[in-house]
Amino acid sequence: MMNPTKKTEIVDLETAMALLGCNRANIYGYYLKKRILNPVPRVGKKAYFYYEEVSKILNEKLADIAARKNLRLTEADLGNYKLVTDEFKNNYIELTHKN
Numbered sequence: 001m002m003n004p005t006k007k008t009e010i011v012d013l014e015t016a017m018a019l020l021g022c023n024r025a026n027i028y029g030y031y032l033k034k035r036i037l038n039p040v041p042r043v044g045k046k047a048y049f050y051y052e053e054v055s056k057i058l059n060e061k062l063a064d065i066a067a068r069k070n071l072r073l074t075e076a077d078l079g080n081y082k083l084v085t086d087e088f089k090n091n092y093i094e095l096t097h098k099n
């Protein structure tokens with residue numbers, strides 16, 4: 001009978017960069033330096049990372065983006081701005097998240 005051991009999911013450096021939307025410098029200079037990502041012990045020359053950690057970062061980024069997407073924007077009162085010209089006021093509406 002075969003022993004169904006759960007294998008650890010890993011992604012290579014290029015896949016981690018694609019998922020996180022960053023470059024190599026961000027992976028090494030930010031995520032590894034701050035110990036947000038831990039490298040998989042190397043075998044050969046290819047760098048790997050734990051998919052669970054990459055996925056956690058990705059989910060946090062997606063939640064942050066979703067929260068920002070749902071911000072309620074209101075029209076700012078350009079009349080309160082002293083240096084704004086009438087031409088500017090007639091052509092633009094400023095939207096802001098501040099009330």
